[in-house]
Amino acid sequence: MFTIGVLARKAQCSVPTVRYYEAQGLMPPAERRESGHRVYGRADLARLVMIRRLRDLDVPLERVKSLLALEANGKPCAETLAFFQEQRDAIRQRIEALKDLDLTLSLHMANCQAGCLPANGPCDLYSAI
Amino acid sequence: MFTIGVLARKAQCSVPTVRYYEAQGLMPPAERRESGHRVYGRADLARLVMIRRLRDLDVPLERVKSLLALEANGKPCAETLAFFQEQRDAIRQRIEALKDLDLTLSLHMANCQAGCLPANGPCDLYSAI
DNA sequence: GTCCGACCTCAAGTTACTTGAGGTTCAAGG
């Protein structure tokens, strides 16, 4: 059992974001202390982490919401399985794109250091494309 | 020389986005035909692609703008070099995080297929965390 | 007991686009 601040830190997001998710129905209404302060448990953290992961992949909140609802309703697994497959493919594509960009930047930086840093002159950003 | 539609397609973004970037001063005011239609060249494409790449890394538009301005002003290269280094580090971290998530999803899917698909029952989303 | 950091609510602001309305322009076919 922990506070919203601790929850947010563990899930790597801001406190207002957690409250926002609750307001949007992505997180269940949190239990409260007498004082009105929210209290969270392990399940809440798990759910929040999952939301954040999906958001990192740019899955819209609405889709995250319906996916979580799907799980809660105990609907057939095939639907979520298909979704995960899709996400995994997206991840792999993204990894490839990032590797490509990494290489591009490295080349650009090498050019930059070789030709332009000694003279302290400008370097051509577009050469990186 | 090509139209805004062709430019957008080549840079993998929408036509309104290109116009938006122009309005925000990220793209230079495009040349126009008599008709008022915008006309673009290779340099424009290069610039737009760079903007999109940086945006894919969640670099805010303001930062993209100042970076491009830096290049245009012919300021010392060290500043942009540092920026690229930073971006490259971010990319590498992101690749690692994505690989991790990929593995997690794969494991989850395997569980899902083994334990839950035959019975067509629900599978626990949180087991993936 | 008091003080500071963490919590509360509610409203408004921000970023980066997207969508819609209402109207020209271009180019391929009849």
Add this chain to the structure above:
DNA sequence: CCTTGAACCTCAAGTAACTTGAGGTCGGAC
């Protein structure tokens, strides 16, 4: 030549996902 549908134009308004701000309460260390 004419027309017709896709692509272009401007300007205003809408959207997603947060973030920030104002104004106030709570908790626990000194």
